[in-house]
Structure formats: C-alpha cells, structure tokens
Amino acid sequence: MSDNDNFRAEAAAWLETHCPASMRRPIVAEEMVWGGSRLSFLNDDQRLWFERCRERGWFAPGWPREYGGGGLSSKQARIVEEEMARLGCRQPQYNLGVWMLGPVLLEVGTEAQKREHLIPMMRGERRWCQGFSEPNAGSDLASLKTSAKRVSDAEGEAYIVNGSKIWTSYGDQSDWMYALVRTDASARKQQGISFVLIDMHAPGVSVKPIELISGKSSFCEVFFDNVRVPVRQLVGQEGEGWAVAKKLLQHERAAMSKFAEGGAPSHDALAVARPYLEDASPAQAAVWRDRLAAVLMDAHAFALTHERVTAQAMARQDVSGPASIMKLLQTEQEVAKYELLTQVMGLRGLSWEGEEFSQLEHDVCRQWLLSKTYTIGGGTSEVQLNIIAKRVLGLPG
Ligand SMILES: Cc1cc2nc3c(=O)[nH]c(=O)nc-3n(C[C@H](O)[C@H](O)[C@H](O)COP(=O)(O)OP(=O)(O)OC[C@H]3O[C@@H](n4cnc5c(N)ncnc54)[C@H](O)[C@@H]3O)c2cc1C
The missing domain is CATH 1.10.540.10 (Acyl-CoA dehydrogenase/oxidase, N-terminal domain)
Known part of the structure; x- marks a missing residue:
C-alpha cells in the first residue's frame, strides 16, 4: 500500500x-x-x-x-x-x-x-460574516460606496468607516466581518476598493435583521457610523482589495460547489425517491425514473469533474474559471434534484410543517426552498455564466 x-x-x-x-x-x-x-x-x-x-x-x-x-x-x-x-x-x-x-x-x-x-x-470561537453586497452593489459589486477614510491621530492609524451592507448572512450572530470598502472615491471603480476586517462589536456598528416572507431569515443589514478600523486590519494593500476579494470569491464558489460532498445539506436522491416510486403508477414511475437517472448521471459527472479541478488546483493551476463552472453546475443541479424530489413526493413534498409528515419530508421541503438561494449567493448563475463566457470561453464582453 x-x-x-x-x-x-x-x-x-x-x-x-x-x-x-x-x-x-x-x-x-x-x-x-x-x-x-x-x-x-x-x-x-x-x-x-x-x-x-x-x-x-x-x-x-x-x-x-x-x-x-x-x-x-x-x-x-x-x-x-x-x-x-x-x-x-x-x-x-x-x-x-x-x-x-x-x-x-x-x-x-x-x-x-x-x-x-x-x-x-x-478554536471555534470567532464567527465571521461577509460584508460585500450593498443596496446598489450586488452583481455589480464594484459599485460599492461604503467609505473608509484614513486618519492618523492620538489612537494611531485607522480607517473611519461609514455606509451600509445588505444581505449579510448571520450579521447578527457574527463576531467579525470581512468587508470591502471604498478607500479612494476618485480612483476607477475597482481600484479604490480595500479589503478590511471589522470587529462587529466596535462602536458605531449596528445590525438590523431583514424579515422574509417565510418568517425566517439569516439576512441582515449592517450599518457603519464612524466605525474605527485600525490599519493593521487591512488585508493586502490599500486600494487592492478587489484582487483579495476575487481570491476569496474563488474559495466561496469552491465551498458552494462542495455541497454534493456532504459539506452542506443534501440528500441521496435515489434513497429518498425509492419508496414514493413504489407507490406511483407504472407510467408515472417510468417518467420519474428517467429524470432520476439524469439527476444521478449529472451528479456523477460533476463528482468526476470536481476530482479533475481539485487535481488542477493542487498542481497550482489557475482554477478561477472552473470554480465558476463548478459553482454554477452544482447549485443548479441541487435545484434540479430538489425540484424532482418534491414532485416525486407529491403533496407530501410540500410539508413545511405538520405532524402528519415525516422528518425526511420536512427536510426535503426545506432543502427544496433553500436550494434556490444557492444560485444567487456567491454570485448569481447569470453572473457565473458571464464569467465563464469571458474567462473560460474567451468571448467578447
Ligand atoms: C442565500 C444568500 C446569502 C447571501 N449572503 C451574503 C453575504 O453574507 N454577504 C454579502 O455581501 N452578500 C450576500 N448575499 C447577496 C448576494 O451576493 C447577492 O444577492 C448577489 O450577488 C446578487 O446581487 P443582488 O441581489 O443585488 O441582485 P442583482 O445584482 O440586482 O441581480 C438581479 C438579477 O439580475 C441578474 N443580473 C445582474 N447583473 C447581470 C449581468 N451583468 N448579466 C446578466 N444578469 C445579470 C442577476 O443574475 C439577477 O437575476 C447573499 C445572497 C443569498 C441569496
């Protein structure tokens, strides 16, 4: 061996x-x-x-x-x-x-x-949230406006941060935020941005949870009112935060594309579907089997591609293009899988709550709804397609 x-x-x-x-x-x-x-x-x-x-x-x-x-x-x-x-x-x-x-x-x-x-x-002692998106800067992230003005005073060198972030997942539960801020308003869009680490308990930081129609939400708005961030919390060079963020987004996309490997909620489609297929009419079951086979083949193809991309990453090859492909495929495949499972389960697939449903039925229903968010967070599917078109296929912008 x-x-x-x-x-x-x-x-x-x-x-x-x-x-x-x-x-x-x-x-x-x-x-x-x-x-x-x-x-x-x-x-x-x-x-x-x-x-x-x-x-x-x-x-x-x-x-x-x-x-x-x-x-x-x-x-x-x-x-x-x-x-x-x-x-x-x-x-x-x-x-x-x-x-x-x-x-x-x-x-x-x-x-x-x-x-x-x-x-x-x-040690598991410090939870982080991500402060990238702003009300008018989601897909077009480089439009962000939260400002960070450098000062040097009796307390030392620091940035004074003002502005707000939105869709900050678990902002109310987190201890620190890594954030993109504008340190130079006169520079071209991407060039005036810096990447800083902000203590969520610092004076001037306030967090407001955003309620969603489901009654539950991890989303928050985070406001900065003259928040002092010591210069030692600047990651990389001032004005070069965009390059740092691009590195981070690669890791985010890689993390999201690992969902199939047990990193996040996911179910074995075949095991979940089997009992419902046995109860379906032969004609209906044949259609479901066909679609199930397609979901399983896609998952297998994804796993093999994932292997290859991991090997490329380990060989220190640039995987920024593949990271977008993997994020797109994996999140869209999760949506397709849960769409199919909820359909195979019939009305039992819509089991948000109620004692007559099994735990598995509740879980699948929630995952079906949650899976849709995967195609937005970390950059939408359309944005991934743009990146693939430009960087992988070399198509004109
Ligand atoms: C579950 C979840 C968790 C999130 N967590 C965080 C977080 O912790 N921190 C954080 O900073 N942000 C977070 N976000 C926000 C996320 O990054 C943004 O929602 C995302 O980047 C899209 O931005 P937007 O919502 O402003 O939509 P927009 O950018 O306004 O997009 C709206 C629609 O237009 C499409 N579109 C936009 N531009 C283009 C284009 N150039 N070409 C084609 N189509 C386009 C988009 O694909 C989308 O369908 C989270 C989002 C979700 C869903």
Whole structure:
C-alpha cells in the first residue's frame, strides 16, 4: 500500500470511531454548529464531534499546525475530505471564516493577522460574516460606496468607516466581518476598493435583521457610523482589495460547489425517491425514473469533474474559471434534484410543517426552498455564466 493508501485507511478508521452516528445523517439548517462567541450545541453528539475535530485540527486539516490546523499535506487534507464525504460526516464547524477568509489570510495576510484571526477560528470561537453586497452593489459589486477614510491621530492609524451592507448572512450572530470598502472615491471603480476586517462589536456598528416572507431569515443589514478600523486590519494593500476579494470569491464558489460532498445539506436522491416510486403508477414511475437517472448521471459527472479541478488546483493551476463552472453546475443541479424530489413526493413534498409528515419530508421541503438561494449567493448563475463566457470561453464582453 502507498503512503496515501495507509493515510486513507487511518483517516477512515479515526472517523469511523470518532464521528457519532447521528453526525452522519444529512445536515439540516437548524442542526448546523456555527463557531463563534455564541457557540451552542443541541446535543452531546454535536459537542463531541466538534471537540474531537478541534483537537485534531480537522476544522481545516490542511492548515499549518501553528495556526490550529491539522498540518496535513494538500493531498492528505483532500483524503480527509473524501473520507468524511464517503462516511456522510457532517462538517464539525460551519464558519465563513474557515471556508473563505482563512485561505485568503494564509495566502496574503500578515503574520500578525494570521495569529490574531486564524487561531480563534480553529478554536471555534470567532464567527465571521461577509460584508460585500450593498443596496446598489450586488452583481455589480464594484459599485460599492461604503467609505473608509484614513486618519492618523492620538489612537494611531485607522480607517473611519461609514455606509451600509445588505444581505449579510448571520450579521447578527457574527463576531467579525470581512468587508470591502471604498478607500479612494476618485480612483476607477475597482481600484479604490480595500479589503478590511471589522470587529462587529466596535462602536458605531449596528445590525438590523431583514424579515422574509417565510418568517425566517439569516439576512441582515449592517450599518457603519464612524466605525474605527485600525490599519493593521487591512488585508493586502490599500486600494487592492478587489484582487483579495476575487481570491476569496474563488474559495466561496469552491465551498458552494462542495455541497454534493456532504459539506452542506443534501440528500441521496435515489434513497429518498425509492419508496414514493413504489407507490406511483407504472407510467408515472417510468417518467420519474428517467429524470432520476439524469439527476444521478449529472451528479456523477460533476463528482468526476470536481476530482479533475481539485487535481488542477493542487498542481497550482489557475482554477478561477472552473470554480465558476463548478459553482454554477452544482447549485443548479441541487435545484434540479430538489425540484424532482418534491414532485416525486407529491403533496407530501410540500410539508413545511405538520405532524402528519415525516422528518425526511420536512427536510426535503426545506432543502427544496433553500436550494434556490444557492444560485444567487456567491454570485448569481447569470453572473457565473458571464464569467465563464469571458474567462473560460474567451468571448467578447
Ligand atoms: C442565500 C444568500 C446569502 C447571501 N449572503 C451574503 C453575504 O453574507 N454577504 C454579502 O455581501 N452578500 C450576500 N448575499 C447577496 C448576494 O451576493 C447577492 O444577492 C448577489 O450577488 C446578487 O446581487 P443582488 O441581489 O443585488 O441582485 P442583482 O445584482 O440586482 O441581480 C438581479 C438579477 O439580475 C441578474 N443580473 C445582474 N447583473 C447581470 C449581468 N451583468 N448579466 C446578466 N444578469 C445579470 C442577476 O443574475 C439577477 O437575476 C447573499 C445572497 C443569498 C441569496
């Protein structure tokens, strides 16, 4: 056996022993364990799984040990991810910091920033939100207007931030925000933008949750009124935040395209559909089987493509184009899968609440609705198509 095979066997054995059975069921939004100062657990299994992974550095198996990661090579870290997916293990900690900001800080952060921010992420103590979108800057993100004026006074060098962000997921639950701000209003659109880290508890930050028609929402508006952000919280160079954000968005798209691998709520389409197919008329069942086969083949093709893109990333090839392709495909495939499952379930697929429905029916119904948001967050499907047209296919703008 090769070293990698040995490592795979070891990782699988550790996961078999240490991941409680209840942490191998498909995740639903209510059961996600978000790190941060409000960390809480619904049961002992959640706590155990969280603590065991934290101790081993497996919130981020590939990060260096000195910042609390697992210290594994990128190949080994990938093996851990694959084994977790194979066994259906849930993510032990959900945190935008770990998925998106962390890899960027590892690449372009200062040593002081890495120490200040990565270690609390790896302890599960600091939850991050993303402050990119503004009321008139969503797809056209470079139109953002939140300003950051540099000052130097008795307290030291800082930016004074004014403006607001919108659609900030879990802004009210987060400890810190990574944000794009305009440090130079006179420069061309993308050039006057900087990437800063903002303490959500700093004076002048206020958060207002946005209510949605479903009665539930993770969305917030965040307002900045003369918020002081020390210059040491600038990531990369002043005015070059767009390049930092592009790096981060690649990680966001990669994280979103990993949904099929157990990173986020997802169901085994065949297992869910089978009992309903048995109850359907032969003619109807034949149509569903056909569509189910297409969903499964797409998922398989996606998994193979994902393998290839991961290998390219590990070989340090530019995967900015493929990241958009993967984000587009995976999120659209999730929508197609849940559209099909809710149709196969018939009226039982519309089981938002009610005791007459099973837990699985509730979960599938919620995932059906949630899956639609995946095609908007992290850049809409249309925006991904634009990127693919321009960067991958080389078509004119
Ligand atoms: C679940 C979820 C979580 C989110 N979390 C966050 C967060 O934490 N932080 C954050 O900053 N933002 C967040 N967002 C916001 C998200 O990034 C924006 O919603 C997204 O970028 C689209 O911007 P918009 O809503 O302003 O829509 P618009 O940009 O106004 O787009 C409206 C429609 O026009 C289409 N469109 C726009 N421009 C083009 C174009 N050039 N070509 C073709 N079609 C186009 C879009 O595809 C879309 O269908 C989240 C969104 C969702 C759904």
